[in-house]
Structure formats: C-alpha cells, structure tokens
Amino acid sequence: MDNLVAARATMAFSLGFHIIFAAVGMTMPFLMSAAHCLYLRKKDPAYLELTKLWMKGVAILFAVGAVSGTVLSFELGLLWPGFMVHAGPIIGMPFSWEGTAFFLEAIAIGLFLYGWNRMNPWVHWATGLAVGVTGFTSGIFVVAANGWMNAPAGFDWVDGVARNIDPVKAMFNRAWPHQSLHMQLAALQAVGLAVGGIHAWLWLHGRAPDLNLKALRIAMVLGAGASIIQPFAGHFAGESVARLQPVKLAAIEGHFETSRHAPLTLGGLPDVETRTMRWGIPVPGLLSLLAHRDADAEVIGLDRVPREDWPPVLITHVAFQLMVAIGSALALVGVLWFWFQRRGRFPRWFLWVLAVCAPLGIIAIEAGWVVTEVGRQPWIIYGIVRTKDAVTPVPGMGYHFGLFLALYLALATTTIWLFHRQIQALQKKFGG
C-alpha cells in the first residue's frame, strides 16, 4: 500500500469512525435530558426507565467517542506532520476551545452518570444537560478547524511559510458558518432518527410499547425537526462552496466545462476520461440557479484547473448524490411525522419506514464528510499545501491502517453486541 494512500485511508477511517460517536455525544444527551425532565415533572417511572436506558447508551458511546477522539488529536501529528507544523499555530485556537468544552463534557458526564441520589435532582438533571451543551459546543469549535482547511484565512503564505498569523481570523473563516450549521443539524437529525428508528422497531415487535412510543416521540422532535430544516442548511452550504471552492462544486456535480445556464445532473456517473456525465438526467439551468441564484450565471468547471488539481470526481459526485437523496427522503419523513403527530396516531407502515430510516442519517453524515474531504483534494490546506506534501515520512503506514482497522472493527462489533444485550435485558424486564 502506498504510504500516502494508507495515511489517507487511516485518517478517513478514524474520522469516519469517530464522527458517529461524536454525533451521538452531541445529540443523545439532549434526548436523555428531555426524558429526565419529563420524569422529574410527571414522576412517570417509564420516563425514568427511558432516561437510564439512554444514559447507558450515552455512557458506552461517549467512552468510545472520547478514546477515538484522543486518537484523532494524536493522528494529526502522526499522519500529517507537514500539515500540523504550519496549521497548528494558525488553527489551534478552535482546538483549544474544543478541548475546553470537551473537558467540561468529561466532568459533566462523570457527574451525571454517577450522581444519582448524590445531589439535588434538578442539579443532577442540569449536569446531564451540560453534557449535551458542551458536546454540541465542542462540535461547533472543531468544525471551525475543518472549515479553515477549506477556506484558509488568517495568515500570509510567503515562500512556503505562514507569516502574519492571526488565529482569530483563521478561526472565523468563511467556511465555518455553513459547515458547522450543516454538521450540527446533521448530528441532531441522524441521531434523532437512529434512536427513533430503533424504538419504532422495538415497538413494532411489541416490546415495552408504552416506553418505546414515549422514546420515539422524544427522539423524533429532533430527528424530524432537523430533517425538515436540513435541506435549507444544505443549500446554504452548496452556495458557499460555489463561492469558496468552485472546483469542489464542479467535482460534486461532474461539471467538466465552464458554462452559463449550467444543468444540474440528477444521478449519473461522471467519466473523467471523456469528461462527460453518463446516465444522468440533466435539468437545464438548475445548477446555475442553485449555485448563483441566476439560471444564466456562469458555473466554473473542472477545465479551469490543471488535471492534477482535480479532486477524485467520481467519489465526490456519488457521495454527494447519496447524501442529497437521503436528505430529501428524510425531509419527507420529517414532514410526515409531524402530520401524523397532529392526527394523533401513527400507522404501522410509517413506523416501519422509521425503522428502515434508522441508519440513513448516519450514512448521509459519512457521505457528506466524503464530499468535504475528498472534494478538497489534492489539497490539505485548500490552494496552499498539498496532501502529499503533508504526509508523515514514517514508512509502513499500511500496517498503521491495518492495526486501526482491526481495533476499530473490534470496538464497533463489541459496541453493537453491547446494545443487543441492552435490548435483551430490556426485553427480560418488560417482556415481549
């Protein structure tokens, strides 16, 4: 395995693994706190049961998220010393704030998990909420660092060295608002739907129906709500990418030739050799309209940059299509949810739909990060430093990749097994 490819694979896999747990850490504490609040106010023991069930999920997933996040903070240096040596001083600021938020999160989770009957119930409740707030905040901060890689700011690049470093400007880079808005909503959406989907499935199988319906109603507030808002946030992100990284947009859309009245191709596979889109359905002018709010606007194509500066077009395009397809379907599910909720009952088939949708949000998050990261290639700092120049000189990265692949697969398998056992225990308690 080529060292650069192996290092990229390791980073992609580490991030892809961590992002699931990070999303859970940002969202699930809110669900847990909502159930806990309902218990404290209504004294309905079902809500207490639910709080504790979700708490166990948070505990397990947070631990895996914390350790895999630790790995990432080291991997920045282990895999990309040529990046960190420049980027550390420029973009360390959001990391330092993320670290602060994460530290508070670690303290809050200790207080919440073990604080039952040790403090005032509402203070205890607040520590649970604090886990969510600090987790959510650290997510916002860390996306700022990624935003900077897409829209570098806060320094002058002189002869391969960063000068006049302004960390504040770097942190408030132009990609941060759309990226963090999109990601934070995605976390709420994906985890809300995943939790809702699991409880819908359990309800369909007749297990603890009261508990599962209560769980479903709480989870879907976030899941369905965020699903409806997300397409707008996604559009905002797309417009920003058109402005900040036109080449990434061109790769996303398989847009080879710069043109006015550019079409949006639904589906299809870009063929880099012939520079054409195959098997797609072109909608004339729509890309110009979406990217620049004008159906006749010029959209820059891949022809504007040398071939070696193209990102992998096929991967970027397919990942984007997958994300948008899922996002659109989930928005519809979100609308249906609120419609059925108004009517006061949920048909069985809809609960099946929810169960099927459980993993979709997480798949969309993964696809979205593929778009962001692969679409930025060949750059690690867009337009400034190439990924191949940042990679570690340490040989044998293939082994590094293999090691973490094995370790994380083992962790993932164990985590799934543990959740299976949680459900088994729940079944024993409530029957079904």
Place this chain on the structure above:
Amino acid sequence: MIDILILFIAASLLLYVLLGGSDFGAGIVELLPAGRFRESQKQVINRAMGPVWEANHMWLILIVVILFMGFPAIFTTLMTALHLPTLALLVGIVVRGAVFTFRHYDAIQEPRSQRVYTWLFGLSSLWTALWLGIIAASLNRGIINPATREVWGAWFAPWWGLYPLAVGVFVACIYAFLASIYLVGETEEPELKRRFVRLAAWFNGLVVLSGGFVFLASLTERESLATTFLRNPLNLAVVALATLLFIVLWVFVAQRRTMLTRIVASGQVALILLGWYVLYAPNALITAVGPLNFYSEAAPPATLRQLVIALLVGGIFIFPSLYYLFRVFKMSHRTDSSRSGRG
C-alpha cells in the same frame, strides 16, 4: 506567555500522572491475583474510577493541544520520531477506556465476559503505562534524528533500549503505587482496606527498586543519570526528600489518615517529576542535532496569546467544575455501594 504555557504543560503532566496514572494503576492492581477479593475489589475500582476517569484523561489531551498549537515543531518532531511508541500508547488508551466502560455498562453481567473485560482492562492499563514511560525516557536521549530516514535509526533507535524500558516499568510501578494508596480510602471494608495497604507496601518497594533500576539502566546511555541527575544538588535533594517521605507516608497509613496519605504519596510523585523537569528544562526534546527548547520553538506571539486566553478562560470553568466533581465523589464519605451509578 511561554512561561505560562510551560507551567500549564508541567501542571497538566503532573495531574495526568497523579489522576490519570492512578486510574491505569487500578487496572494494574486488577491484573494481580485477588482471590476472594476479586469481585469486591472490582466494585470499589468501578466506583472510584467511574465518575472521574474521563476527566482525568483530559489532561493528556490538554498537553497535546498546547503542544500542537503553541509548539508545533516539538509536536511534529515527537510524533514523527516516536510514531511507533505513540501508536502503542494510543492502542492502550483506546482499549483501556472502552473496556472499562463496557465492563460496567454491559447489561448482562456474567462471570465469563466480566473476566475478559477485567483481563483486558488490566493488560491495557499496564501496556499504556509502560509506553508512556518509554516515550518520556526517549525525549532526552539525544538519539532522535529528524534528518535521518534510515529505518532503524529514524523510527526504532529513539525509543529502543534498556533505559526506556526501565522508565516504563518505573512509571507502571508508580501508577500502581498511587492507585493502591488512593484505593485504601475508597472502601470501608476492613479486609479490603488491608489488602490495598499491603499492595501499597509492595508497590512502594517496587517503586524504589525500579527507580534504582532506572539509574542503573541509564549507565548504558550516552549520558547516564549518575552524571547528569545526581550532580545537581537540587535533584539530589528532590530524590532524598521523595524517599524520606515514605516514612511519613507509612506513619499516616498506620494512623489511617486517608487524605494525608494521598497527599504525601502525590507529593512524592510530584517531586520525582519535578526532578525530571529541572534536569531538562527548558528543553522539550534533546535530539541528535541538539536540544529543542520551548522558547526557541514557540509559535508566533499572536497564537500564544490566544492559547493562554483559552487556557485561562477555560480554567475559570474547568477548575470549579472539577472541584465540584471531586467534592461530590471523593470527599463525601458515603459508602452506599448498592447505588453506584448503575442506578
């Protein structure tokens, strides 16, 4: 600015060793044969570590963030030359954290899976302690050579040898010693208390022995500790004081003054670290081509200012929260073990 950051790194490392270290030490303790104490010991360790281990682990993250933002050249040199031991350390950190949590939150508690968790928890704790020591020892050996790309010289030689291994063993013994001392105050059960006191005595001996072994092993190094460490009167005083404090420690143990024993043991470890800091400060690394020190390798002032602001403002939130965390779980003498977090 740079002084404040050096202080933060030094303090974070101390707190990581004292707090995070004792969590790893608890894992090492669980590796030992425990006979009929197996289950009760596990419960005590779950209860003692459960609420605080995530926070204790954060000190390490803090060090990493300060290094890569404030001292990027030091961070990248370290992560390149010590790639392999860092990787080993990370594997240990991942397995330890995950398995400790899995053991506690597994919905079906059965002897077989619990045994596997405990075994992995202990093994990964020992493993992580060893590699942290190896990394610490490798910083100042003068072997790291950023210019070389020769496989052995660049990626193995910096951390290979008897001396790093000796420091690794020393760190593991310190961790287990701290854990045993701290655990004495975590249980009211007289027999279990006696077991932890006995373990503390054993590890006390091992700390002294492995400490001596570190000095012996350093004779194989370019510069042995006998010539560098012991020549400095401050270092001599530090080692002498740390050793003398063992007497004070055991007086307090005999008097069952839990808090004081904890403070004295922590103080001993702090003294050892202090000796290490004094020996090399303000150098972070000593490479084959000379030292990399914190002053010459620091990021531009604008960056350092933001970093210090983040640390100070963060500290305003973190320290009171930490105090609250420890007050709730470590200072109230409740022993209602039946309600330990599983609820």
